[in-house]
Amino acid sequence: MSTESTPAPKSGVAEDVPQGPRVAVSALITNLREYGLILALIAIMVFFQFTTSGTLFKPVNLSNLVQQNSFIIVMALGMLLVIVSGHIDLSVGSVAGFIGALAAMMMVIWPLGPLSNPLVVSIVCLIIGGLIGAAQGYWIAYHRIPSFIVTLAGMLIFRGICQALLGGGSSVGPLPDGFKALSSGFIPDVIGPLTLIPPTVNAAGKTIMGSGLTLHMTTIVLGLVAVLAYAYFGLRARRTREQHGYQAEPFTLFVVKTLVTSALALFLVYQFASYRGLPIVLMVMGVLIALFVFVTKRMTIGRRIYAMGGNAKAAQLSGIKTERLTLMVFVNMGVLSALGGLIIAARLGQAVPAAGLGSELDVIAAVFIGGASAMGGVGQVIGAVVGGFIMGVMNNGMSIMGVNVDWQQVVKGLVLLGAVVFDVYNKNKG
Amino acid sequence: MTSTILEMRDITKTFPGVKALSNVNLSVEEGEIHAVVGENGAGKSTLMKVLSGVYASGSYEGVIVYRGEECHFKGIHDSEHKGIVIIHQELALVPMLSIAENIFLGNEHAKFGVIDWNANETRTSALLKKVGLKEDPKTLITNIGVGKQQLVEIAKALSKEVKLLILDEPTASLSEKDSQALLDLLLEFKRQGMTSILISHKLNEVNRVADKVTVIRDGRTIETLAKKDISEDRIITSMVGRSLDDRYPPREPKIGETVLQVKNWSVYHPIHAERQVIKGIDISVRKGEVVGIAGLMGAGRTEFAMSLFGRSYGRHITGEVLLKGKPIDVSSVSKAVDHGIAYVTEDRKTYGLNLIDHIKHNITLANLPGVSRHAVIDDLRELAVANDYKAKTNIRSSSVYQMTGNLSGGNQQKVVLSKWLFANPEVLILDEPTRGIDVGAKYEIYTIIARLASEGKAIIVISSEMPELLGITDRIYVMNEGRIVGEMAASDASQEKIMRAIVRGEGKAS
Numbered sequence A: 001m002s003t004e005s006t007p008a009p010k011s012g013v014a015e016d017v018p019q020g021p022r023v024a025v026s027a028l029i030t031n032l033r034e035y036g037l038i039l040a041l042i043a044i045m046v047f048f049q050f051t052t053s054g055t056l057f058k059p060v061n062l063s064n065l066v067q068q069n070s071f072i073i074v075m076a077l078g079m080l081l082v083i084v085s086g087h088i089d090l091s092v093g094s095v096a097g098f099i100g101a102l103a104a105m106m107m108v109i110w111p112l113g114p115l116s117n118p119l120v121v122s123i124v125c126l127i128i129g130g131l132i133g134a135a136q137g138y139w140i141a142y143h144r145i146p147s148f149i150v151t152l153a154g155m156l157i158f159r160g161i162c163q164a165l166l167g168g169g170s171s172v173g174p175l176p177d178g179f180k181a182l183s184s185g186f187i188p189d190v191i192g193p194l195t196l197i198p199p200t201v202n203a204a205g206k207t208i209m210g211s212g213l214t215l216h217m218t219t220i221v222l223g224l225v226a227v228l229a230y231a232y233f234g235l236r237a238r239r240t241r242e243q244h245g246y247q248a249e250p251f252t253l254f255v256v257k258t259l260v261t262s263a264l265a266l267f268l269v270y271q272f273a274s275y276r277g278l279p280i281v282l283m284v285m286g287v288l289i290a291l292f293v294f295v296t297k298r299m300t301i302g303r304r305i306y307a308m309g310g311n312a313k314a315a316q317l318s319g320i321k322t323e324r325l326t327l328m329v330f331v332n333m334g335v336l337s338a339l340g341g342l343i344i345a346a347r348l349g350q351a352v353p354a355a356g357l358g359s360e361l362d363v364i365a366a367v368f369i370g371g372a373s374a375m376g377g378v379g380q381v382i383g384a385v386v387g388g389f390i391m392g393v394m395n396n397g398m399s400i401m402g403v404n405v406d407w408q409q410v411v412k413g414l415v416l417l418g419a420v421v422f423d424v425y426n427k428n429k430g
Numbered sequence B: 001m002t003s004t005i006l007e008m009r010d011i012t013k014t015f016p017g018v019k020a021l022s023n024v025n026l027s028v029e030e031g032e033i034h035a036v037v038g039e040n041g042a043g044k045s046t047l048m049k050v051l052s053g054v055y056a057s058g059s060y061e062g063v064i065v066y067r068g069e070e071c072h073f074k075g076i077h078d079s080e081h082k083g084i085v086i087i088h089q090e091l092a093l094v095p096m097l098s099i100a101e102n103i104f105l106g107n108e109h110a111k112f113g114v115i116d117w118n119a120n121e122t123r124t125s126a127l128l129k130k131v132g133l134k135e136d137p138k139t140l141i142t143n144i145g146v147g148k149q150q151l152v153e154i155a156k157a158l159s160k161e162v163k164l165l166i167l168d169e170p171t172a173s174l175s176e177k178d179s180q181a182l183l184d185l186l187l188e189f190k191r192q193g194m195t196s197i198l199i200s201h202k203l204n205e206v207n208r209v210a211d212k213v214t215v216i217r218d219g220r221t222i223e224t225l226a227k228k229d230i231s232e233d234r235i236i237t238s239m240v241g242r243s244l245d246d247r248y249p250p251r252e253p254k255i256g257e258t259v260l261q262v263k264n265w266s267v268y269h270p271i272h273a274e275r276q277v278i279k280g281i282d283i284s285v286r287k288g289e290v291v292g293i294a295g296l297m298g299a300g301r302t303e304f305a306m307s308l309f310g311r312s313y314g315r316h317i318t319g320e321v322l323l324k325g326k327p328i329d330v331s332s333v334s335k336a337v338d339h340g341i342a343y344v345t346e347d348r349k350t351y352g353l354n355l356i357d358h359i360k361h362n363i364t365l366a367n368l369p370g371v372s373r374h375a376v377i378d379d380l381r382e383l384a385v386a387n388d389y390k391a392k393t394n395i396r397s398s399s400v401y402q403m404t405g406n407l408s409g410g411n412q413q414k415v416v417l418s419k420w421l422f423a424n425p426e427v428l429i430l431d432e433p434t435r436g437i438d439v440g441a442k443y444e445i446y447t448i449i450a451r452l453a454s455e456g457k458a459i460i461v462i463s464s465e466m467p468e469l470l471g472i473t474d475r476i477y478v479m480n481e482g483r484i485v486g487e488m489a490a491s492d493a494s495q496e497k498i499m500r501a502i503v504r505g506e507g508k509a510s
Helices: A010-016 A022-051 A059-084 A092-109 A118-142 A147-165 A177-184 A217-243 A251-273 A280-298 A300-310 A312-316 A322-348 A359-369 A381-401 A405-429 B044-052 B076-081 B099-103 B117-130 B146-159 B176-191 B203-209 B232-240 B301-308 B333-338 B348-352 B359-371 B379-392 B409-422 B439-454 B466-472 B495-509
Strands: A194-197 A213-215 B004-015 B018-029 B033-037 B061-066 B084-087 B164-168 B195-199 B212-217 B220-226 B258-268 B276-286 B290-294 B315-323 B341-344 B427-431 B458-462 B475-480 B483-489
Touching: A022 A381, A059 A092, A059 A177, A059 A251, A059 A280, A059 A300, A059 A322, A059 A359, A059 A381, A092 A118, A092 A147, A092 A322, A092 A359, A118 A147, A118 A177, A118 A322, A177 A280, A177 A322, A213 A217, A217 A251, A280 A300, A280 A322, A280 A381, A300 A312, A300 A322, A300 B359, A312 A322, A312 B348, A359 A381, A359 A405, A381 A405, B004 B044, B018 B033, B018 B044, B018 B195, B018 B212, B033 B044, B033 B176, B033 B203, B044 B061, B044 B076, B044 B084, B044 B164, B044 B195, B076 B084, B084 B146, B099 B117, B099 B146, B117 B146, B146 B176, B176 B195, B176 B203, B195 B203, B203 B232, B212 B232, B220 B232, B232 B439, B258 B301, B276 B290, B276 B301, B276 B458, B276 B483, B290 B439, B290 B466, B301 B341, B301 B427, B301 B458, B333 B341, B341 B409, B348 B409, B359 B379, B359 B409, B379 B409, B409 B439, B439 B458, B439 B466, B458 B466, B466 B495, B475 B495, B483 B495
Parallel strands: B018 B220, B033 B195, B033 B212, B084 B164, B164 B195, B290 B458, B290 B475, B341 B427, B427 B458
Antiparallel strands: A194 A213, B004 B018, B004 B061, B212 B220, B258 B276, B258 B315, B475 B483
């Protein structure tokens, strides 16, 4: 039987996408549901933009927002795969705390000589994170111990080790500047700044902070390149589809989608450029998001994870090595927890015993707000990222508004419940 | 004197985009066994859900008259209150609770919330006696077989003072013996004056017990046959809307060299390690040949096939597998697949499909490298493959983006089959390939099997339906209690010969 690249039969073409005048409308409706989450994020941002009288979108605050929430989003990428494969990981906050403490000890306290270099320490820490994930994943994958229990144990164990490592309740620091740049640094302006409005100089001959307008040109150029690439690849994918005789989404919808996304991206890029440029941690996050979107959407391993979460037995009988795959999902989670831990430590400039405490809940909430199913098999990377940003913007916005931390939690809980109820309701209706 | 106990008039039920039932009429007389038959997806289950109130009154059009009064059931509680009890195909028992606990679940004999266990167990014993089940009421459901579980379901229905018992495919997963016992029980209930509605695919059973048969096709009532008009051929004609002169497609076997050979294959039970499930089996299958494995439920056929397919069942597996004369390693599913062996499961929902994903992703799952380069999936190639197999196996769906969970049994089976065809195996093991699917889809599956054989695949078909084996295979192995107890050419096999081999084999084993 011929299986290789058989040209599509004509009958399949017609059925691929329904045709007729209703296409545009129905496509819009399906897409509205798909983009509902992003619209929700935009609505929340606009809301806080008003209630904080414009502080939310201030360049300084945007940088803060990214630096405060990036570790949640980084860990949510791993958590998405864990949840899609039908598991849960409660240990990520503790692992992050432990790795932060370990990194601090290696860089500040232990006499490691040249090995205490931040880069070396970071690499070692990521490897150890992977090993922690492997240790937990081993019990889950090969001995079928429920992940809830294994990682609950891990949560206790690594929080304990974290505190013991730091010698009780003390914190260890300050961490070297090179390391802190991971969280608080910005990409260097290799092109050079462009001053549009020179800053005001006061009587003493010093410039006034925040006056004038100087653009970080490397940021602008990177932003433009990214937007153009996005539009180019979108167009190219459309063309290949059409060349193979398949119908792509309606052109108007594609144009609107691309324009809105690009405008939004360029606006944010401009805001960053008018401050100090793109934060390094945003670049790290962006690269990881792109990587995980690609892995889940296009790569066989991603497909296999979804199949395993949807029906593990069927996946196994289709030749998928489900045990090894589960182990890899947890190794990946471990590495990303470690990266999260490094980012937290770099932002605080020191390791504290409570670093990452409770963050597993924020991470899990982000994934569920993003539309993942607790039963496994369903969930999108972009959903988890947007879910993470929704949590982050709410944290940030409410803090600026001066909402009490206690009530912030109440609001976040309600948003989590509301998002999932909405999702389930929508699915049952469809 | 008979009177009408139930009349459903002009029932129409629409789901978004689909008209599941249109003007269906069903009239059931008191004290009869009324069979409802139809292809999968014809609307039988939907009709029963309307009757039992799963779809609440108001969500459909039409009238239900039960014992002379018009009923508007808002939920299953309302209908049960009136004595209408439905037993679903998938049994609704809690495995880790006892028989007594299951029977009175939600309905316990209790005072102020404190359960009177003695009363429960006494009543359970009485009910079990009625259905002819000799088990301790304290036995856990998980420890008894499917046949007995079915009887527990019926006992549970009896505990609710049932007047109209609805059985949805009650014998689908029962052995021949258990099925017979169940049908006898239905006849016994009939003598006691109970009315039953039986939904079944097995026309010989319908033929045996039903007083009337209502045929449903494409959401419409086609006709209701009285006892004297009931015959399998008549029902089939009515079900598929055309007469099936031949239930099996014609085929001219072109049999070549031996492809797969299994020698002295033994397997032990995965939990009860001392129990040997498969006892030294030797079989072989040749190129272009369709080999059948006959046997009763529990003969070990599925266990044999799954242990062969990457040790998916059992432990302490010993024996040798030869592919074209060379020993091969089949110790994991991926190795078996790489050697060109495919196993199409008997339980497509549990072992065959990812029900929350669409047809396209299910079809390519066993051969992702076939649609990818450097582990990156080529979306368009995948789409082309999926559309190709959708056409080849005649999967009926709006597109390859339909969720497999929403397909009918026959179409689900075609998706599983497509998945394994795309993996391009040399040896294809089909386990109960037509279980629970309708006559029309069965014929299509047989046609696919015949085509694959003519393309030179070696095919093993495991089936409990002897006519099917006789109709589509070239050679039949008979299995009993983990052994091969007979081998015969299909041309000189018969149902009697197969049964005799089984009985003889039983004598030998004991």
